Structures are given as C-alpha cells and as structure tokens.
Amino acid sequence: MDKREFIRKSIAGAVAIGTSGVVSTTFADTTAKPKKTGTIKRKLGKTGFEVYPVVYGGIVSMQDGQKASDNYVAWALDRGINYFDVAPSYGDAEEKLGNSLKPYRKDNFLACKTTQRLREGAEKEFEKSLQLLQTDYFDVYQLHSISTPKDTEQIFGPDGIMEIVEKEKQRGRIRKVGFSAHSQEQAIRAMSMYDFDTIMFPTNWQMIKLDGWGAGAVNEAKRRGMGVLAIKGLIHRRWMEDEKQDSRYQKSWCKPIDVENREFGIAALKFTFQAGADVIIPPGDFRNFSFCVDNIEEILDSPLTKKEKTLLDNEFLAVKDYPFFDPRT
Numbered sequence: 001m002d003k004r005e006f007i008r009k010s011i012a013g014a015v016a017i018g019t020s021g022v023v024s025t026t027f028a029d030t031t032a033k034p035k036k037t038g039t040i041k042r043k044l045g046k047t048g049f050e051v052y053p054v055v056y057g058g059i060v061s062m063q064d065g066q067k068a069s070d071n072y073v074a075w076a077l078d079r080g081i082n083y084f085d086v087a088p089s090y091g092d093a094e095e096k097l098g099n100s101l102k103p104y105r106k107d108n109f110l111a112c113k114t115t116q117r118l119r120e121g122a123e124k125e126f127e128k129s130l131q132l133l134q135t136d137y138f139d140v141y142q143l144h145s146i147s148t149p150k151d152t153e154q155i156f157g158p159d160g161i162m163e164i165v166e167k168e169k170q171r172g173r174i175r176k177v178g179f180s181a182h183s184q185e186q187a188i189r190a191m192s193m194y195d196f197d198t199i200m201f202p203t204n205w206q207m208i209k210l211d212g213w214g215a216g217a218v219n220e221a222k223r224r225g226m227g228v229l230a231i232k233g234l235i236h237r238r239w240m241e242d243e244k245q246d247s248r249y250q251k252s253w254c255k256p257i258d259v260e261n262r263e264f265g266i267a268a269l270k271f272t273f274q275a276g277a278d279v280i281i282p283p284g285d286f287r288n289f290s291f292c293v294d295n296i297e298e299i300l301d302s303p304l305t306k307k308e309k310t311l312l313d314n315e316f317l318a319v320k321d322y323p324f325f326d327p328r329t
Helices: 003-011 066-078 093-107 119-132 149-156 162-171 184-191 205-211 215-223 262-274 286-301 306-319
Strands: 083-086 109-114 138-146 174-181 198-202 227-231 235-237 279-281
Touching: 066 093, 066 286, 083 093, 093 109, 093 119, 109 119, 119 138, 119 162, 138 149, 138 162, 138 184, 138 198, 149 184, 162 174, 174 184, 174 227, 184 198, 184 215, 198 215, 205 235, 205 262, 205 306, 215 227, 262 279, 262 286, 262 306
Parallel strands: 083 109, 109 138, 138 174, 174 198, 198 227, 227 279
Antiparallel strands: none
C-alpha cells in the first residue's frame, strides 16, 4: 500500500482523533492530491544532507494518539518531507513518531535532541531514544535548549555529555552533531567550543526587528558553514497573562500567527528564510505544519514585497512590547 492509499483509507470521512476520543486538530484536506513539491530540497549546511525546506517537528505527533501520528507522517511523506526532529521532552512523541516512521526510516533523516548535560544521565536517555524511535542511529543528535552559562560549562566540562556524543559519533550511532539554543550569547559561545554541524535557533521577524535578536547567532552559524534550522518563524508574540491560550494552539508556549491570515504568515516566513534559514520547523500542531508545506513554494520563490514589508512593520509596532524572548539573552 503506497502512502497516498494509506492516507485515503485511514482518513476517509474523518479527521485525526486523539486518545481522548476528541478531534484534536483540523486535518487540512488530506484527501487532496498533493502538490508536486517533493523535488524541493535545500542543502543543510556542511552536513551533505539535501532536505525538504519544512521539517516535521515531533511535537506534531505528540498527544494526539498513534492513528493521528500515522496520518500526519504519511501526509508529510507524500509531500516530500524527509527530515524529522524529536526529543524526549516532547511527551509521547518519540514513541508515536517511532511507530509512524518505522516503515520509512531508511529513506529519511531523523534527528533527536537531549536536555541532559552530564554523561551519567545522557547514556540511558540516548539508548531509550534509539529504542523508542526504532532506529540504530541518528542522522543528527542535538544538545537541546542551551540557555545559561551553566548549561555550556556542564556540556563541555568533565563528565559532560560531549563525552557520550564523541563516543557515539565514532561508533556511527551519531552521524552529525548539532544544538538548539534559546540564548544568543550561549549559542555563539557553544559554536566557539566545538565544530557543530547544525544549529536550531529562533529566527523570527519580531525579535530580529526588535533588537537583532537571533541574527547574530544565525550569521555566526552561516559563517561556520553550519546548517540553520529555524524555529519560531511563524510566532506572533507571547501569550498575555490575562489571555486564555487559544485551544487550537495548546502545543505552543508562545502565540503563533493565525494561519487564516495567510498574507501575514507568508510574509513572516519569507523574513525567516531571508534572515538565513536553510529550513524551518513550524510551531507545534499540524495546522501550522501543513500551512508551511502548502505555501512553501511561494515563500521560497519570491522576496518580500513592499506590501509585505509594510505589513510586518505595522504588525511590529503593535506587538513590539510583547516579545516571546527577553532580547537581552
């Protein structure tokens, strides 16, 4: 059974249902014939990988049940997505994605992350991630969420996780090494301490306009030939204290752009690519992911128009006091 037939049979007349039995997300016309976007590939820095410009983030598979994850992954594969990223901190995503991706593992890139900083905890977690994801190796293994000076010092210090990373790289169970960060200062510091292959970093129109936050880390990564996986490109602002989080975005800790505002979403993502992204990882749920996939050709094929620049400038004036990161980091 090919992927398209799998989708048709498993979704006919329905949308993905989570384990609670409640419809968990709008499943964006999965019965439609996919656009011919599978040939779109971009070089991921010095990794040698040719990657579809939209990455499947494991959070998409999180919490919605195995059937939903299977549907999401099949939909993605049928459109040419070939890079999948996940982490132990994403709830049940490793288990769900491991089952969904198992028949297609050898034809795709799989990246995993870890928030462990020391060797002792990292060894057990690494083995468990391999087991849950039903794989013998990771194409990219990333040090996740480097945020503080202590993170960096522990990672590279005595008995730090880099000892495991180097050992597993020699064994072939880690092919490329990357990191994600939520501090520009610590990201640049980490790059100076190891020859990383990739960086995953927030590359967002609001934050770059606010204080250039993110541009410094991305520019340094590009200078070193690293692959840039941009996150938060489709984020609007932080959630307000008195604002009830939109039920459509329960997987996102900051407020995404409403993709019903297509013009705004496309402008923001054009900005992210022009800021240096090789590929993007949409925030959280399938709704955002499918928006990026469905519109990626337009996003990549044309620069920001004068109208789109004005739209972002005006929106920035409205939300500049509500950044989702402290620019001083």
